Amino acid sequence: MPLFQTKGLTHWFGGLQAVNDFNIQLDGGELMGLIGPNGAGKTTIFNLVTGVYKATAGEVLFNGTNLVGRRPHEITAMGISRTFQNIRLWEEMSVLDNVRLAHHYRLKYGLLDSIFPTKRRQAAEKKLTERTLELLDVFKLDPYANERAVNLPYGAQRRVEMVRALAAEPRLLLLDEPTAGMNPGEVVQMMELIQWIGKEFDLTIWIIEHRMQVIMNICEWIKVIDFGATIAEGTPVEIQNNPRVIKAYLGEEVV
Amino acid sequence: MRKYLMPLLIVILFVVIMGVSWQGLVDEYVQLIFMYIGINLILTVSLNLINGYMKEYSVGHAAFMAVGAYVCGILTVWLFAQDDVFGAPVLPPGSAIVLFPLILIVGGIAAAIAGLLIAFPSFNTRGDYLAIVTLAVNFIVKSAIENIEVIGGPRGFMGMKKVVNAMTTVFDAPWILFWTFTWAVIAFWLVRNFVSSTYGKGIIAIGSDEEVAELMSVNTRKIKVITFMLSCGLAGIAGGLFAHILGYVNPGTFNIMKSVEMMVMVYLGGMGSLSGSFIAAVLFTVLLEVLRPLGIFKWVVIPTFLILLMIFRPSGLMGDRELTDVFPQLRTWFGLQEKEVETHASVSD
Numbered sequence: 042m043p044l045f046q047t048k049g050l051t052h053w054f055g056g057l058q059a060v061n062d063f064n065i066q067l068d069g070g071e072l073m074g075l076i077g078p079n080g081a082g083k084t085t086i087f088n089l090v091t092g093v094y095k096a097t098a099g100e101v102l103f104n105g106t107n108l109v110g111r112r113p114h115e116i117t118a119m120g121i122s123r124t125f126q127n128i129r130l131w132e133e134m135s136v137l138d139n140v141r142l143a144h145h146y147r148l149k150y151g152l153l154d155s156i157f158p159t160k161r162r163q164a165a166e167k168k169l170t171e172r173t174l175e176l177l178d179v180f181k182l183d184p185y186a187n188e189r190a191v192n193l194p195y196g197a198q199r200r201v202e203m204v205r206a207l208a209a210e211p212r213l214l215l216l217d218e219p220t221a222g223m224n225p226g227e228v229v230q231m232m233e234l235i236q237w238i239g240k241e242f243d244l245t246i247w248i249i250e251h252r253m254q255v256i257m258n259i260c261e262w263i264k265v266i267d268f269g270a271t272i273a274e275g276t277p278v279e280i281q282n283n284p285r286v287i288k289a290y291l292g293e294e295v296v
Numbered sequence: 297m298r299k300y301l302m303p304l305l306i307v308i309l310f311v312v313i314m315g316v317s318w319q320g321l322v323d324e325y326v327q328l329i330f331m332y333i334g335i336n337l338i339l340t341v342s343l344n345l346i347n348g349y350m351k352e353y354s355v356g357h358a359a360f361m362a363v364g365a366y367v368c369g370i371l372t373v374w375l376f377a378q379d380d381v382f383g384a385p386v387l388p389p390g391s392a393i394v395l396f397p398l399i400l401i402v403g404g405i406a407a408a409i410a411g412l413l414i415a416f417p418s419f420n421t422r423g424d425y426l427a428i429v430t431l432a433v434n435f436i437v438k439s440a441i442e443n444i445e446v447i448g449g450p451r452g453f454m455g456m457k458k459v460v461n462a463m464t465t466v467f468d469a470p471w472i473l474f475w476t477f478t479w480a481v482i483a484f485w486l487v488r489n490f491v492s493s494t495y496g497k498g499i500i501a502i503g504s505d506e507e508v509a510e511l512m513s514v515n516t517r518k519i520k521v522i523t524f525m526l527s528c529g530l531a532g533i534a535g536g537l538f539a540h541i542l543g544y545v546n547p548g549t550f551n552i553m554k555s556v557e558m559m560v561m562v563y564l565g566g567m568g569s570l571s572g573s574f575i576a577a578v579l580f581t582v583l584l585e586v587l588r589p590l591g592i593f594k595w596v597v598i599p600t601f602l603i604l605l606m607i608f609r610p611s612g613l614m615g616d617r618e619l620t621d622v623f624p625q626l627r628t629w630f631g632l633q634e635k636e637v638e639t640h641a642s643v644s645d
Contacts, residue, residue, distance in 0.1 A: 091511055117513040131504035133616060134497070141494050142501050146513035148494060152522055155495035156486050166494060209513055 042105055044069040044245055045121075045213050050099035052082075052089055052269075059085045061269040063099070067213065072239055073247045074260030076280075078289055082269040083249045084126055087215050091123055092116045103213070118146040122206040123215035126249075128198045132191035136182060136201050139190050140173045143208035173208065180204050196227050203234075207242060214238070216248040220255055228252065232259055257281065265289070310477055317470045327473060329585050331541045334476035335534050336577040338483045340561040341570065342530035345523055347559065348567035348616075349491055351503035352418060353427035356434030357531055357558050360407040362550035364532025365539040366441060368403035369456050372396065372540070377458040381446060389462035396463065397475060400536045407532020408525040410437070415524035419517050422506065434555055441547040452546025456539055476537045483530050488570055490526065499523050500568070560602065565612050572614030 043066045050063040059082045067073060077083050088094045090101055092113040101108040108116050122143070130139055148169075154162035177183045180200050185193055190201060199219065206214060219235065220228045236259055239246050250256045256263060257277040265273040265280060267289040273280060280286055317327045339361065346354045374382045376392040387395070413436075417429045442450045463471045490496035498519040501509035510516045539545045557580075565576030583601075587594040605613075620626045 093507065093511070112515075112517075113507075113510040114513045114515045117511060122513075123511065125508070129505055129508045131501050131508070133504060134500060138494075138497055138500075142497055142509075142514065143512045145494065145498055146515070150495065152495070155493040156490050156526075158489055162493060169494060205512060 043067060043102075044104065046100075046102040047090070048100040048102065050086070050089060050101060051097050052085060052094060053097045059269050060089065060096075063266070063269075063271060065264060067245050067247065069212075069245050070239075070243070071245060071262060072236070072260050073245075074256040074263040074277075075247065075249050075266065076251070076253075076256055076263060077266040077272075081266045083266065084217055085269075086266075087123060087217055087249065090116075090215065091121060114146060117209050117211075120210070120212040121215065122209040122211035122213075124199075124202045124206050124217055124219060126217045126221060128195075128202055130190040130198060130202055130205070133189055135187050136177065136190055136193065137170070137173060137186045139201060140176065140205050140208045141169055143205045144169055144173075147210075176204055176208060196223060196230075199223070199231070200234075203238070207238070211244065213245045213247065216246060216250075218249055218251060220250065220252055228255065231255075235259060306481060310481070313477065314470065314474060317473055327470060328541070329581065331473055331476050331537075333578055333581045334473070334480045335538050335541070336558075336561060336581050337480040337574065338476075338530055338534040338537075339558045340565065340573040340577040341483050341487050342527045342534070343558045343562050344565070344568065344570070344573045345487060345491075345499070345527040347562050348569070348573075349503055350499045350520070350523055351567070352422060353424065354414065354430040354527075354555075355427050355552070355559065356414075356430035356432070356437075356555050357528075358550040358552070358554035359430075359434040359437035360410055360528040360531040361535035361538065361554065362437050362441060362545075362547065363410045363528075364403040364407040364535030365545045365550070366447065366453065366535075367406040367532070368399055368536030369453055369539040369545055370447060371399045371402060372459040373453075373455040375399075376462055377455050379455045379458075389459070390466045392459050393463045393466045393471070396459075396471070396540075400475065400479070400533050403536035404529040404533040407535065408529035410532075411524040411528025412521070414528075415521045418520050418524065431552070434550075434552055438547050438550055441550075448546070450547060452544050452548075454544035456545075457543030460540055460543065472537060472540050476541070479533055479537065483533075484570060484574070486526070486530075491568075491570075503568070563612050564602070564605065566614035566616060567612065568616035569612070569614035569618055571617075571619040572612055575613055 045067040047063055047065050050060055051058070052060040063086060065073070075083050075086070085094065089096045090108070092108065092111055092115070096109050099109070103119060103121060106119070108119075131142070149165045150159070150162045153159070174183060174186065177186055180203070182197060182200060182204060185197060190198065193201065203216075203219070216235065220231050223231060232255055235246065235248070238244060248256070248260065260277060263274065263277060263280045264271060265283075265286050272285045272289060273283045275283070313330055316322050317330065339357070343354065343357050346352050372392060373379050375387045375395070376385050376389045378384055413433050414426070414430050418426050421429065441447070447453045460472060491500065498509060498514040498516070501512070501514055502516055502519060506516060561576045561580050562573065564580060565572030565574070583598065584594070587597055590597060
């Protein structure tokens with residue numbers, strides 16, 4: 042059974058068909074790329090998978106369970122987590138809290154422990170803080186642990202967002218334009234980081250990206266969509282030479 | 297030992313206020329102000345959960361205060377006092393001294409259940425639109441009470457003084473003052489615990505970006521229900537105490553003005569700051585009384601003061617910071633550990 046699969050995923054915004062019969066299969070461990078011109082429906086697909094939107098038709102299967110109609114926090118708890126195209130950290134919270142909160146669903150205590158400072162709560166919080174600090178340490182973010190997220194440099198905020206997604210302990214990680222707004226040096230670092238994360242945390246990574254440099258270098262398989270429909274898929278080399286992709290990106294005359 | 301300084305300070309303050317009131321060193325008017333401060337402390341910290349931490353707009357918090365006030369008032373009068381409507385007391389009046397705190401909690405629970413009236417709409421709407429819902433709830437509760445003839449309708453409901461008298465007959469002490477301050481301390485303690493736990497910080501995440509909170513595994517609906525119930529429950533308890541301070545309640549007290557007063561205190565202190573709530577509740581209550589000689593001009597001076605404050609400190613006195621953030625040396629006073637990790641802000645990315 043594949044780890045993740047969509048079957049005929051379709052979504053309408055009113056009269057506009059944003060996603061049309063989208064099919065994908067991830068067996069686990071791969072690095073999948075999703076590209077397409079602006080407005081092609083890439084982020085919409087991520088939103089459908091994570092439960093932000095409810096698909097008009099089709100299925101999203103994760104470990105054989107259909108995710109359509111489930112609430113986002115349930116889907117995250119099942120093992121899919123994501124980052125965002127525009128950084129969306131909880132700005133006024135500390136970096137430590139930002140990452141700690143991604144553990145919300147597996148907190149080992151409930152309402153009463155949160156209102157009364159019980160032993161169980163203290164033990165759980167202490168363990169969580171330790172684990173979070175370890176994770177921050179790995180990403181060289183520990184100096185910022187108590188800093189408000191909004192005060193961090195741009196590149197560090199991107200990393201915090203990624204750490205937060207990892208703290209939810211996903212099996213499938215969705216990255217929505219992880220190198221948006223970065224300078225060439227940062228892009229190279231981020232590419233290495235993504236490949237390293239995939240191996241280190243034994244993750245399946247699905248990535249939306251505009252930079253061809255990134256997608257062509259790190260992805261093993263690429264899907265291209267335009268106007269909500271899949272127009273091509275294949276290895277980076279195949280995609281580079283596919284006339285339909287070139288047409289979608291550069292226009293008719295070029296081909 | 298400095299760890300115990302803050303609890304010790306609270307106990308000393310508590311004992312001093314109780315002592316001077318008990319021995320009659322301050323007159324009834326000052327005692328009344330003490331009690332109003334206590335009530336406003338509870339109300340401010342409770343509303344701060346919704347408007348401050350969760351960044352929703354509840355503009356009808358007086359409704360839940362009203363629910364608590366009426367439920368507590370009716371229960372105590374029914375149980376402990378001779379009354380025109382309810383007849384002879386059900387229990388010996390003296391037992392009020394023991395049962396009063398339990399009845400306060402019942403009033404709080406009733407208000408918490410009423411809080412579901414805004415908790416459920418908050419799943420689908422937020423911001424200005426939820427504000428309209430809370431406004432509507434305020435009017436619904438007020439009109440509902442006005443139309444229930446058996447509890448006095450618009451004339452109000454009285455008889456709580458008899459209950460308070462029954463308590464002081466058994467043992468002469470300023471009971472309501474005692475419970476008001478006890479609950480003020482409990483309210484701050486509960487809310488502090490809640491918002492400092494990772495579980496409770498879910499509401500700060502909701503306030504900051506609700507969609508991301510949900511995507512990062514926070515069950516936002518559950519947390520919202522909990523927060524609204526906790527907040528409304530505390531407001532209900534404040535209402536129950538308020539009813540027994542005055543000895544009577546009437547629906548007109550719990551109008552939109554009362555709700556606005558609570559909001560003013562929250563925004564004055566700073567959204568999402570407990571220290572701010574404390575300072576604002578004390579300051580605002582005292583200010584209202586100090587400026588009383590100005591008569592109607594009080595309502596020119598105070599709003600002017602608020603406008604100036606919002607110009608010079610747009611996010612309230614404390615913003616979303618606590619005293620311990622501004623003066624880190626205070627951390628030990630509150631029994632907090634040093635920051636979990638030292639930050640080196642100079643480290644470059």
